[in-house]
Amino acid sequence: MKDQDLPLVTSETLREDISRHLKLSIGKDPNHASLYDWRMSLSLALRDRVVEPWFASTRKTYEGKHKRVYYLSMEFLIGRLIEDVTINLDVEEAAVQAMADLGQDYYKVVVDEPDAALGNGGLGRLAACFMDSLATLAIPAYGYGIRYEHGLFEQHFEGGQQTETAEGWLAQRHAWEFERPEVAYKIHFGGYVSEENGKSNWNPAETVLASAYDTPIIGWKGQWANTLRLWAAKPVKLFDLESFNRGDYVGANAPERLARTISRVLYPDDTTQDGKELRLKQEYFFTSASIKDLLRRFLAEGNKIEDLHEHVAIQLNDTHPAIAGPELVRLLIDKHDFNIDDAIEMAHKCLAYTNHTLLPEALERWPEDLFARILPRHHRIIQMIQDRHLSATGTDIRIIEHGNVKMGELAFIMAHKVNGVSALHSELVKETVFADLHKAYPNRILNQTNGITPRRWLYSCNPALRNLITETIGSGWEADLENLQDLNAHLDDAGFLQAYAAAKTTNKVRLAKWLKDRNGVTLDTSAMFDIQIKRIHEYKRQHLNILETIALWNDIRDNPTANWTPRVKIFGGKAAPGYVLAKSIIRLINDVAATINNDPVTRHLLQVVYPENYNVSMAEVLIPASDLSEQISTAGKEASGTGNMKLSLNGSPTIGTLDGANVEIREHVGHENFFLFGLTAAQAQEKRGDHGYSRRAIEASPKLSRVLGQIGAGVFSNGDHHRYSDILHNLYEHDYFLVSCDFDEYFAKQREVDAVYQDVNHWTRTAAANTAGMGWFSSDRTIRSYADHIWDAKSVT
Numbered sequence: 001m002k003d004q005d006l007p008l009v010t011s012e013t014l015r016e017d018i019s020r021h022l023k024l025s026i027g028k029d030p031n032h033a034s035l036y037d038w039r040m041s042l043s044l045a046l047r048d049r050v051v052e053p054w055f056a057s058t059r060k061t062y063e064g065k066h067k068r069v070y071y072l073s074m075e076f077l078i079g080r081l082i083e084d085v086t087i088n089l090d091v092e093e094a095a096v097q098a099m100a101d102l103g104q105d106y107y108k109v110v111v112d113e114p115d116a117a118l119g120n121g122g123l124g125r126l127a128a129c130f131m132d133s134l135a136t137l138a139i140p141a142y143g144y145g146i147r148y149e150h151g152l153f154e155q156h157f158e159g160g161q162q163t164e165t166a167e168g169w170l171a172q173r174h175a176w177e178f179e180r181p182e183v184a185y186k187i188h189f190g191g192y193v194s195e196e197n198g199k200s201n202w203n204p205a206e207t208v209l210a211s212a213y214d215t216p217i218i219g220w221k222g223q224w225a226n227t228l229r230l231w232a233a234k235p236v237k238l239f240d241l242e243s244f245n246r247g248d249y250v251g252a253n254a255p256e257r258l259a260r261t262i263s264r265v266l267y268p269d270d271t272t273q274d275g276k277e278l279r280l281k282q283e284y285f286f287t288s289a290s291i292k293d294l295l296r297r298f299l300a301e302g303n304k305i306e307d308l309h310e311h312v313a314i315q316l317n318d319t320h321p322a323i324a325g326p327e328l329v330r331l332l333i334d335k336h337d338f339n340i341d342d343a344i345e346m347a348h349k350c351l352a353y354t355n356h357t358l359l360p361e362a363l364e365r366w367p368e369d370l371f372a373r374i375l376p377r378h379h380r381i382i383q384m385i386q387d388r389h390l391s392a393t394g395t396d397i398r399i400i401e402h403g404n405v406k407m408g409e410l411a412f413i414m415a416h417k418v419n420g421v422s423a424l425h426s427e428l429v430k431e432t433v434f435a436d437l438h439k440a441y442p443n444r445i446l447n448q449t450n451g452i453t454p455r456r457w458l459y460s461c462n463p464a465l466r467n468l469i470t471e472t473i474g475s476g477w478e479a480d481l482e483n484l485q486d487l488n489a490h491l492d493d494a495g496f497l498q499a500y501a502a503a504k505t506t507n508k509v510r511l512a513k514w515l516k517d518r519n520g521v522t523l524d525t526s527a528m529f530d531i532q533i534k535r536i537h538e539y540k541r542q543h544l545n546i547l548e549t550i551a552l553w554n555d556i557r558d559n560p561t562a563n564w565t566p567r568v569k570i571f572g573g574k575a576a577p578g579y580v581l582a583k584s585i586i587r588l589i590n591d592v593a594a595t596i597n598n599d600p601v602t603r604h605l606l607q608v609v610y611p612e613n614y615n616v617s618m619a620e621v622l623i624p625a626s627d628l629s630e631q632i633s634t635a636g637k638e639a640s641g642t643g644n645m646k647l648s649l650n651g652s653p654t655i656g657t658l659d660g661a662n663v664e665i666r667e668h669v670g671h672e673n674f675f676l677f678g679l680t681a682a683q684a685q686e687k688r689g690d691h692g693y694s695r696r697a698i699e700a701s702p703k704l705s706r707v708l709g710q711i712g713a714g715v716f717s718n719g720d721h722h723r724y725s726d727i728l729h730n731l732y733e734h735d736y737f738l739v740s741c742d743f744d745e746y747f748a749k750q751r752e753v754d755a756v757y758q759d760v761n762h763w764t765r766t767a768a769a770n771t772a773g774m775g776w777f778s779s780d781r782t783i784r785s786y787a788d789h790i791w792d793a794k795s796v797t
């Protein structure tokens with residue numbers, strides 16, 4: 001696309017815009033302006049520069065009658081937006097200078113922006129990376145989600161234990177959104193269905209309004225912008241004056257309170273279905289509003305409803321929006337006179353579904369009675385969808401079974417394409433969760449290995465490395481990441497390796513300062529920064545990591561003068577509030593940290609750090625500073641992982657299992673640049689068959705049984721023998737995630753890592769080879785593949 005000539009942004013013009021907004025939009029004079037005021041003024045000045053390409057993108061899509069992609073997701077883990085917009089508009093220098101000319105520090109203003117934490121983890125962040133790539137590739141698209149008043153909770157540690165407080169990103173004005181009060185839809189719940197002259201009529205019991213808030217998502221070089229439309233729940237009737245006049249002030253406010261509950265807070269579970277009625281209402285609320293909105297847009301452009309699938313591709317981000325199928329069928333029948341078969345066929349052609357997990361407890365199943373009570377019309381439609389599927393396939397694979405509505409089966413049957421998120425995961429989806437459906441529909445499942453946006457996860461968060469890359473291979477890699485393989489030609493260039501190591505040191509020093517200022521912790525920046533950052537979950541095995549740490553501590557104490565490689569073990573991650581064992585793992589890590597960090601014998605060789613409230617912005621400081629990336633999940637459990645990609649791209653080799661996208665990362669960076677250990681998915685499955693494997697494995701490992709003995713003896717809990725009985729019992733009796741079986745190999749592999757790290761040249765070459773090999777893991781490649789193999793959507797050139 002010809003560079004549409006954006007009005008040149010200079011530090012002068014930007015400074016003028018910022019001053020104008022401070023005065024006229026924020027109503028403050030510079031002498032009395034707060035950090036918030038300056039941040040708002042800068043954000044509004046930058047946002048002004050996004051509006052024109054945004055309008056132009058919408059206009060071109062409309063004029064060209066281009067197909068649109070609709071990405072439906074309960075989560076968008078966006079983080080901060082100032083840097084994203086500054087980077088994509090390519091005005092960072094001008095912004096830094098403009099703020100300096102106004103006596104302000106651009107980077108201080110940037111970190112004042114609260115994260116938009118509208119997601120739990122991988123699934124939500126993937127959606128955010130995808131929005132950046134869709135805009136960068138100029139593929140017309142809308143992201144649809146919920147404008148939660150409270151995103152993912154804030155994590156605090158009290159006595160090493162996680163506590164949660166409500167997050168408040170909307171406590172202050174959110175600079176990047178445009179309220180769209182005119183875009184509002186009635187969303188119905190409950191009630192009953194009546195049949196009148198052959199037509200079904202839904203008589204709902206409850207109705208709320210879904211009101212739109214739009215955030216423009218600008219792509220690289222500011223050429224194209226798409227829309228993230230988030231729905232907020234509002235009462236149909238604002239205020240119940242009669243109740244108020246009767247003195248029932250609480251009642252008067254009920255409509256508002258009730259309605260707002262629907263978009264009040266993000267459910268903090270990322271692996272276990274909560275099964276709460278409110279969660280089902282949230283899923284239907286945003287899905288119904290989104291389907292109604294895309295149909296209105298389609299028809300407003302004068303299109304014929306029969307051509308819907310030519311112009312609309314709907315992607316379901318896991319099963320959370322799976323009700324989209326029955327909802328589209330309902331509207332096609334009730335509002336557009338489709339018969340049930342044509343309606344199902346049309347929906348089928350529009351819908352595709354991505355599965356992000358194999359964990360049985362994460363597969364959504366709604367109690368049929370609850371489902372039928374909240375969505376009586378959809379319950380009926382699902383029965384009709386099921387009947388047609390059963391007769392078409394001659395199978396007995398049901399959507400409604402044992403009193404549950406299985407959303408995975410519904411999504412699979414309604415979708416024309418179903419994908420997993422890594423090569424291994426997509427195979428396991430065919431062999432396990434959807435084995436029977438795969439047999440019935442053999443060409444429906446395909447793989448789309450995840451990706452990450454290199455704009456946020458390299459260009460923006462790692463200026464030291466980005467500058468070196470551009471100096472070495474020129475620019476262009478930002479939007480064509482496979483160019484990074486040109487770095488391979490420099491891996492034996494001592495000067496390049498030196499500069500590469502210097503960039504890593506710059507980032508480690510920055511992290512050390514950040515942790516010093518925030519937590520008063522002093523880090524030894526020559527030590528290996530060994531990082532595990534992700535949600536806390538047994539399958540991700542943070543407990544395997546801390547058990548290995550204790551075993552290392554033991555060995556150092558047994559032999560303090562040996563040639564040890566100094567290490568800093570850094571953890572980051574939240575546990576779902578109701579996940580007791582995960583919270584116990586957090587407490588153990590903090591207890592072990594307290595013991596090891598105060599051990600005079602070892603503290604110059606081993607340190608454990610666990611900064612609270614891990615989020616997107618913290619990841620942007622931790623990842624560039626990482627030396628070793630911990631991707632140690634039980635093989636067959638991590639669908640893909642995306643943190644693994646971010647760390648490897650930023651020169652942090654992986655110690656990991658053959659799980660999720662680790663498998664493909666190892667292929668792309670070279671086996672010699674990946675520290676592999678552990679059982680494969682098949683071996684893990686087989687191991688579970690041999691009873692008592694964990695107790696035997698523990699007894700066979702002197703290191704592991706010593707460590708578990710210490711924990712049981714209360715060494716890390718002031719002599720309290722019972723504090724970790726849940727973890728110990730789990731490991732001895734169940735250990736479903738095979739910590740005991742992978743321990744010794746993991747420990748030995750870590751010692752190998754120690755040796756390589758001591759050889760600075762070898763280590764730096766390994767780190768640089770990771771960066772060079774990660775180009776394929778750009779979310780631009782992933783989105784191009786979705787567009788070609790699922791959506792049949794084109795970039796608007």
Ligand SMILES: CCc1ccc([C@H](C)CC(=O)N[C@@H]2O[C@H](CO)[C@@H](O)[C@H](O)[C@H]2O)cc1
Pocket residue numbers: 120121122123124126269270271272273274318356357362363364421450638639640641642660
């Ligand atoms: C119903 C509660 C719930 C909420 C969220 C989820 C998500 C699917 C969990 C999730 O984030 N999965 C992660 O998705 C990433 C993006 O594809 C993958 O990289 C991770 O491996 C996967 O765990 C499951 C269940």
